[in-house]
Structures are given as structure tokens and as C-alpha cells.
Amino acid sequence: MPSRLQFVVIALLALAALAHAEDGKTLTTIAAVQALMPEEAAQHHPVQVRGIITFYNPLYSLGFIQDETGGIYFKPPPMGAADVPMLAAGDRVEMTGVTRRGLFSPSISLHPDDAPRTGGPIVMDIVKLGTGPLPAAPLVSVDRINTGDFHDQFVRVRATIRQVVEHTDYRVEQLNVDASSRYGPLNVILMCPKNQQPAVKQWENVEAEISGVVSGEVNERNQLRKATLLVATVAQIKPDLAAMQACFDQPSRGFGELLQYRPPQPGGTETRQHVSGIVTLVHPSRGGYYLGSQDGGLWVRTPQQPPVKTGDELDVIGFIAGGADGVWLEDGIHRTKRKAVPFAPLVRTTEKISAGTDFGSLVQVEGQLIDQFDRPSHRLLYLGAEGHTFYARLAESADTTPLSTFENGSWLRLTGVCEKPNDPAARESFSLLLRENADIALISRPPWFTVQRLRWLLGGLLALTAIISAWVLLLRRQVTRQTQVIAHQLEQKTLSDERRRIARELHDTLEQQLAGVNIHLDTVAECAPDLPAPVSRALDNARAMLAHSRTEAHRSILELRSRAIEQAGLVGAVRESIDALQVITPRITLEIEGEEQRQSQHIEFQLLRIVQESITNALKHAEAASITVRFQFTPEELHVTITDDGTGFDATRPPAVHSTQFGLLGMRERAAKIRATLTIHSTPGNGCTIAVTVPTRPTSHHLRTP
Known part of the structure; x- marks a missing residue:
């Protein structure tokens, strides 16, 4: 690693370079160029440096040079350009550019x-x-390379060569090498x-020491996303077979000894540790496998190819790593000793496993199936026993035959690798990774009368109770409705009988008596033709009143005996009255809106009586040629209009005909009884219009006997 003094020197050179760039002077060290901000470097300042070529590939426009202050990438001249020397790693050059x-x-x-456009x-x-x-x-770790601190620099790393693949571009002789280390891939x-x-x-x-230039790719925000080590020659790779063999020659350590205290050893945790065991489960997507031994289980992370198989007995060397999930080996290198070695699982209870000492071990445990869930790649079983719950599923390396279907409530015996739950707050005590379908054995099926079936039974009883209750309710409504029909029929029959009785009484008493009075009045008129004028007028009025009363009594008797309104309604009753009159006077029209x-x-x-009286007056006294009866139904009011084209009269002065006077007076009284408004529009020679308006008070249709 560069010393502190070297860093100070580089910093001073960078400050000097920045001052030179601002003055427009030529930059003469790589550190001076690297000290520029991206915007300043884009100004194409002149550069003249001397250094060693650390990597050169003009086909891909790759060139790197390093002097005593650092390394940097340079863009080579176009291929085929004149006066460009053939260069390779190790050449000392002087470079002039921007x-x-x-x-x-x-x-x-x-x-x-890239030549400057000014100056x-x-x-x-x-x-x-x-x-x-x-x-x-300098020797650096892989994790430091990925930070960008050593970008464009010539460095050394220790890594394990995992896979070597020939590059697909026929124009260049190149290998793509996948390497690994305890700090990640390279x-x-x-x-x-x-x-x-x-x-x-x-x-x-094989573990090796590799020297090369750190390069890499960037994302759309110019952030380093993938570091790559560019190696110019095979000589820059130095496999350390002796060191690796020395690791295998160490005594095999027990899984429980890892990360336990022991006196200081040469190399410490920086040296690979040697363990032995039998593969109990392979997990490709997680990049490793579980080893089992009499000490329990151990997870080994490795990209080594070809992959191992369950039952392989291995010698493994790797770097110790640890965390909240326990202890494991990173960047493992293994050698196969034997294949298909049987390994017996540890028979445990859920209580024992929940203590946490068997995580990573191959165990056998019993539990009752609580539920099961189908996932895109596997089925997840949820089980419980002794107050603890856990999940079980087939690992990715397991066979792909469909998993047998088990009923919830079944007792199962499962064999798999025990793992710690991913979520510390989870209710489950642990989870099991199963190797194959045979790792699930059925102990006993659930009793027929399960909780689920009990729920179905209770649900069915509740549904049946609801159906019976609904049927009883409907039956009660039907009985109530039928009782109302019967009561209404009895009421209608009683009412009809009573009306006929009253009609008979009126016919046998009142109408006969009125007929007798009329005979007496006629006798008086015949026997005393020379009565004084006042007496004669009074007698005529009495006879007219008697005639009107007899007509009304006769009509009332007919109405009592008729059921037209009851059965056909107002419009039907009016139509029935009109049809009876059409036989002698086919001039009456009925309109309904x-x-x-x-x-x-x-x-x-x-x-009905107002309409009948209006028609009678129009036919008898007005000599009408046509009569129109119009019903107008609205949500608020009912309008009834009777119009004729008879002789008419002065509506402000009622006609002198006694029966007409009585008829108009009777219509007004009937309108008043129902809180209706009655208006009469008539002039001599222009017919007559009688209009009745009554507020609408709709009633429900009564049930009627047929």
C-alpha cells in the first residue's frame, strides 16, 4: 500500500497540476490529470507524461499508463495510424496528448x-x-477494488480462479476468468x-495472486457498477498451489470449533480453514451446500464447478465468516474423497430444535400438518408440535416429481436441514429444507371428524336453519296474505248482501211511498184545476221535487245493487253507464289521459253521480247532439270534465227548469263532500262544460273476489 508520505506527495502534485491547468501550462504527471474535476478535464488541457504501459489493446481502444504518481487510462491513436509504435505492457513511453x-x-x-478547438x-x-x-x-482486497479507490491503478489481489472461458471474439486471444474471494466475486x-x-x-x-489494472463499467449516472481486472500476460498470474495444499494438510477442525477461542495461530482467520464432512443438501441459487458431521452442520458458500451432490464426502478449505445466522465458510475449495456416503439425520423434537443448537444440521422431526400453500416452484408445508410451529419445503436441488398430497391434520415425519427463520419476529421456531419427496413420511391420517369438517357441518346446519327460518317466514306471510284475502272476501260478501238488503228496503218502502205521494199530487191537480196561482206554483214545485227525488232514489237503488265501481273502478263504472245509454243515444265519447x-x-x-247527472241534464234539457267525458289523471289531482254542445244557459243565472236546478245543486253538494272544486262554464247557444278537480289520494287496490 502507498505510504502516508506518498499520499502527501501526490496531493501536492495534484494542487500544483490544478494551478498549471488554470495557467494553461502542460500537465506533466498523472496525478495532475487525475486531480482535475470532470468539467475541467473536458477542456482538453495539454499533457506530457512519462511512464510504464500497464495494459494495451488498441482493438478495444484500451490503454493504461502509470508513473510514480499513479495510473490512468489513455485513448490510443486510431489503429493503422502512421508513426504509432507497437506497444505492450512493460514499455516505457513518453506521451503527448490532451x-x-x-x-x-x-x-x-x-x-x-479530441484535439482542442481553441489555442x-x-x-x-x-x-x-x-x-x-x-x-x-500494492496488494488490495476485492472489496476495495469495487469502491473505485483504485480505478485505473496497477494492483495485486489474492483470489481463487473458478472458471476459465475463451473469449468469443476471434480477433483477439483472450480469456474471461471468473474468480472469487472471501470478499466476493471478481x-x-x-x-x-x-x-x-x-x-x-x-x-x-486454485488460489492465485493476480496483478492487473483496475477498470470497470459505469451506469447511466457515471457510477461504477462492475469492476474488472485487466491482465496483460499470463506471467501476471501466480498460482499458489503450495499454500493451498498447506491448507488441506492442516488438521480438520470440528464445526463447533470455528470462531471459538484458541491461542493465536499463524495467519489467523486470514488463512483458509480445513473441515471435513458429508454433503447433506445442495442449494444452487444461494451458491453453496450444507456439510454434515458428528458436530452438526455447516454452510459452505462456493462457486466451484462442477457442483457437488448429496452424499459426497468432502475435504473443504475456506475462510471463516460469521454473523447473526451463525458460522459458515466463504469461498470454499473442496476435494471429493468418496461419493454416495450414507448420513443419518439427528432425531430431534421441535422443543430441542427451537433451542437453536441444530441450525444447519440434518435432522428428523415429527409434526402435525396445519396448512399447505402452493408456490410457483414448490409447496410450502406449515406444521406444528409441542407448542412450536415451523415451515418445510423442498430445496431447489430436490427431485421435480409432484409432492404427495396430505390432508391437513396428518402427522408427518420429515427429514431435512434445519435453518433459522429469516425474520427474527416470526412466529415459526425454525424451517426445514427437504432434499427429496422421500423425506416426508406419513405417520397417521387425521381423524374423520376434524375441525375443518366440524366447521363445514356447523356451516351446513346454520345454512339449513336459515333456509327453514326463511321458509317459515314466507309461510307466515302467505298465511297472513291469504287470511286478508278471506277476510276481504267475507267483508265484500257481507257488504254486498247489506247493500242488496238496503236496496230492497228502499224499493219496498221509500220508492213505493214516493209513488203514492205522486199519485195524490196528480189527483189534486186533476180535481182542482182552478187553484189560485200561488197554490198552483207550489203544487208544481212539489211535483217537480218529487219527480227528482224518485229519480235519485231509483238511481241509488241501482247503484246499491251494482258493483261496477267496486270491480271496474270509476272509469269502468262511467264506461258501463255510457254503454247503457249508447243504445238510445250513440253520441257520448269517453277520453282518458x-x-x-x-x-x-x-x-x-x-x-260517478256527478258525471251521470251531467249526462242526464245534457240529454234531457240541453238537447245535446254530442257529449264528451274526459278524465285527466296527474300525480297531484284528478280532473273530470263533461262537455256538451247543447243549448247552454247563463251560468250566472241557473235555468228555471226545476229538475235542472236540483241537479246542479246536487252536483255542488257532492263536490263539497269530497273537497273537490266544481266549475260550470256555459252561455246560451254554446253548450256547457262542467269541470271537477279533486286532489289525488291514491289508495292501494283492494283484493276483490272474482
Whole structure:
């Protein structure tokens, strides 16, 4: 690592470079260029530096140079340009160019497109001065590389080569190397001739020291998102087979000894630790596997290929790591000792597992199935026993045959790796990762009379009770309705019988007596023709009143015997009266506007008598040729209008005909009884219009006997 003095020197050089840039002077150190802000670097200040080429690939416009103050990226001249020397890592050069903004950090450009547009011309050139060793590289960890602190710098890292793949571009001989470390993965690009590539592939799963230039990709906000180590030659990779073998030669440590106190050892936790065990479960998406031994279980994280299988007995070396989830190994390297080795699970109760000492171990436990949930990739079982609950599911490496269906309430015996719940606040004490369907064994089925079936039974009884209650309620309503019909029928029959009785009484008494009075008055008129004028007028008035009374009595008897209003309503009763008169005078028209609204029988009876009286007067006294009866139904009022084209009269002076006077007087009295307004419009020779307006008081239709 650079010393504190070196950092101070670099800082002073950067300040001096910034002052030079502001004065328009040529920058002569890489630190001076790197000290520029991106906006200042974009001004294309002149640069002239000397240094060592650490990586060069003109095909991809990649070039890196480093002097005593640091390293930086430079954009090479176009391929095929004249006077451009053939360069390689280790060449000492003098470079003349301009500053450039860069994607992540300031850089140097030798490309003509980046020439400054103002000021004097700058001759961009690169001159090879000789060849020398690569600069000394500080040893840094992979996590420091990913921070951007060493961007464009030549560094060393220790990592495990995991996979070596030949680059697909035929124009360049290059390998893509996936490496790993205790601090995470690392991507390496190695310039490698074809004849050396097989040797590099032999280094897979070998720890090595790798020297190269830190580069990387940025996102749309110019933030570093993926660091890459650019390696110019195979010589920059130094596999440490001896150190790795020394780790395997260490005595195997028990899982329970990891992160336990012991006297200081050489290397400490910076050295890989050696453990042995049998693979109990493989989890590809989490990048590792569980090892089992007599000490319990241990999680090993590794990208090593090809993957192991359940039952493999392994020797493993890796870096100890620990946290809230326990202890595990990072960046594990394994060697297979035997395959398909049987391993017996630890038989435990839920109470014992909940104590937390068996996390990571292969255990066998019994529980009652409470519920189950289908997920896109697996089925999740929820179980409980001894007051504890837990989840169980098949791991990704398990077989893909459909899981057997179990009824809720079944008792199951499960074998799997015990894990700590992801959520510390979860109700579940632990979870189980199962290896295959055979890890679930049915102990006993639930009794037929389960809680769920009891719920269904209670629900059915409640539904049946609700149906019976609804049926009883409907039956009561039907009985009530039928009782009302019967009561109404009895009421109507009683009313009809009473009306016929009254009609008989009126016919046998009042009408006969009125007929007798009329005979006596006629006898008086015949026997005394020479009565004084006042007496004669009084006698005529009495005879007229008697005739009107007989007519009204006869009409009342007919109405009592008729059920027209009751059965057909007001309009039907009027139509029946008109039809009876049409036989002798087919000049009466009935018009209806709106929807008929039934009124009380009292109102309808009075309106019927007014209409009948109006028609009688028009036919008998006005000699009308046509009569129109119009009903207008509105939500607020009922309008009845009787219009004729008879002789008419002066409405302000009623006619002298006695029966007409009595008829008009009777109509007014009937209108007053029902709180209606009656108006008469008539002039001599222009007919007559009688209008009745009564407020609407709709009543429900009474049930009637057929």
C-alpha cells in the first residue's frame, strides 16, 4: 500500500497540476490529470507524461499508463495510424496528448477527434523509450477494488480462479476468468495466447495472486457498477498451489470449533480453514451446500464447478465468516474423497430444535400438518408440535416429481436441514429444507371428524336453519296474505248482501211511498184545476221535487245493487253507464289521459253521480247532439270534465227548469263532500262544460273476489 508520505506527495502534485491547468501550462504527471474535476478535464488541457504501459489493446481502444504518481487510462491513436509504435505492457513511453473527461474519471487522449478547438495546435504523439519491469503493485482486497479507490491503478489481489472461458471474439486471444474471494466475486480479462490457454484452465479452483489494472463499467449516472481486472500476460498470474495444499494438510477442525477461542495461530482467520464432512443438501441459487458431521452442520458458500451432490464426502478449505445466522465458510475449495456416503439425520423434537443448537444440521422431526400453500416452484408445508410451529419445503436441488398430497391434520415425519427463520419476529421456531419427496413420511391420517369438517357441518346446519327460518317466514306471510284475502272476501260478501238488503228496503218502502205521494199530487191537480196561482206554483214545485227525488232514489237503488265501481273502478263504472245509454243515444265519447289512480270508494261514487247527472241534464234539457267525458289523471289531482254542445244557459243565472236546478245543486253538494272544486262554464247557444278537480289520494287496490 502507498505510504502516508506518498499520499502527501501526490496531493501536492495534484494542487500544483490544478494551478498549471488554470495557467494553461502542460500537465506533466498523472496525478495532475487525475486531480482535475470532470468539467475541467473536458477542456482538453495539454499533457506530457512519462511512464510504464500497464495494459494495451488498441482493438478495444484500451490503454493504461502509470508513473510514480499513479495510473490512468489513455485513448490510443486510431489503429493503422502512421508513426504509432507497437506497444505492450512493460514499455516505457513518453506521451503527448490532451485531458479528457472520461466515463468515470479523467483520462488522456491521443486521438485527433479530441484535439482542442481553441489555442495553439497540440501534436499528439507517443514515443517508446524502452522496456522495463511493471511497476510495483500494492496488494488490495476485492472489496476495495469495487469502491473505485483504485480505478485505473496497477494492483495485486489474492483470489481463487473458478472458471476459465475463451473469449468469443476471434480477433483477439483472450480469456474471461471468473474468480472469487472471501470478499466476493471478481471478473478478470486475461490477454493469453492460444498455446498458453490450456495451462491456465488447469488453475481452476486454485488460489492465485493476480496483478492487473483496475477498470470497470459505469451506469447511466457515471457510477461504477462492475469492476474488472485487466491482465496483460499470463506471467501476471501466480498460482499458489503450495499454500493451498498447506491448507488441506492442516488438521480438520470440528464445526463447533470455528470462531471459538484458541491461542493465536499463524495467519489467523486470514488463512483458509480445513473441515471435513458429508454433503447433506445442495442449494444452487444461494451458491453453496450444507456439510454434515458428528458436530452438526455447516454452510459452505462456493462457486466451484462442477457442483457437488448429496452424499459426497468432502475435504473443504475456506475462510471463516460469521454473523447473526451463525458460522459458515466463504469461498470454499473442496476435494471429493468418496461419493454416495450414507448420513443419518439427528432425531430431534421441535422443543430441542427451537433451542437453536441444530441450525444447519440434518435432522428428523415429527409434526402435525396445519396448512399447505402452493408456490410457483414448490409447496410450502406449515406444521406444528409441542407448542412450536415451523415451515418445510423442498430445496431447489430436490427431485421435480409432484409432492404427495396430505390432508391437513396428518402427522408427518420429515427429514431435512434445519435453518433459522429469516425474520427474527416470526412466529415459526425454525424451517426445514427437504432434499427429496422421500423425506416426508406419513405417520397417521387425521381423524374423520376434524375441525375443518366440524366447521363445514356447523356451516351446513346454520345454512339449513336459515333456509327453514326463511321458509317459515314466507309461510307466515302467505298465511297472513291469504287470511286478508278471506277476510276481504267475507267483508265484500257481507257488504254486498247489506247493500242488496238496503236496496230492497228502499224499493219496498221509500220508492213505493214516493209513488203514492205522486199519485195524490196528480189527483189534486186533476180535481182542482182552478187553484189560485200561488197554490198552483207550489203544487208544481212539489211535483217537480218529487219527480227528482224518485229519480235519485231509483238511481241509488241501482247503484246499491251494482258493483261496477267496486270491480271496474270509476272509469269502468262511467264506461258501463255510457254503454247503457249508447243504445238510445250513440253520441257520448269517453277520453282518458294518464294512468288511472284508484281513489276511495266514497270519492269515486260521488264523481260517478256527478258525471251521470251531467249526462242526464245534457240529454234531457240541453238537447245535446254530442257529449264528451274526459278524465285527466296527474300525480297531484284528478280532473273530470263533461262537455256538451247543447243549448247552454247563463251560468250566472241557473235555468228555471226545476229538475235542472236540483241537479246542479246536487252536483255542488257532492263536490263539497269530497273537497273537490266544481266549475260550470256555459252561455246560451254554446253548450256547457262542467269541470271537477279533486286532489289525488291514491289508495292501494283492494283484493276483490272474482
